[in-house]
Amino acid sequence: MLPAITDFQKIGVGLAGFGFVFLFLGVVLLFDKGLLAIGNILFLAGLAFLIGLDRTFRFFFQTHKWRGTAFFLGGIFIVLCGWPMIGMIVECYGFFLLFGGFIxxxxxxxxxIPVLGTLLSLPGVSIVVNKLGGGSTSNV
Structure with missing residues (x-):
């Protein structure tokens, strides 16, 4: 049986969700630095609430993840300094270095997922999905 979800984890999901929404809006609205900054802060706060402050710190500062952490946090710093497009490129590279194992x-x-799995199995899309998925993925 799975452990119950705590109130802090519920808050963390909400903060991370709002962070993604603000990041999406910031990119759609031509890299608005205010929305991107708020999205970054909300995402990091949501992650800290979701898995805990200690585990978040340990995740970002593992020795084999230093480069990803440097790019990710450096990208956030560049966005906060006022260069949102360059900062988001750097941040996305760091994000994929940090979270690439989860892809x-x-x-x-x-x-x-029923409908999404069918869309991802289409002939042109399945080639990209199989490369990103790290091999053959089947919809069995």
Whole structure:
């Protein structure tokens, strides 16, 4: 049986969700630095609430993840300094260095969702999905 979700984790999901919404709006609205800054802060706060402050610190500052952390936090700093497009490029690179190991798991999960799995199995899309997923993914 799974442990119950705490109130802090619920708050963390909400903060991270709002962070993604603000980041999306910041990119859509031609890299608005205010929205991107708020989105970054909300995402980091949501992550800290979701998994805990100590585990968040340990995740970002593992020795094999220093480069990803440097790019991710450096990108946030560049956005806060006023260069949103360059900062988001640097931040996205750091994000993929940090969370790249989760991409195959996320793709396999998305392949099991009824409508989305069908869309991801289309001929042109499945080639990209299989490369990102790290091998052959099947919709069985």
């Amino acid at each position: 195959p798991v996320a793709i396999n999960f998305l392949m099991r």
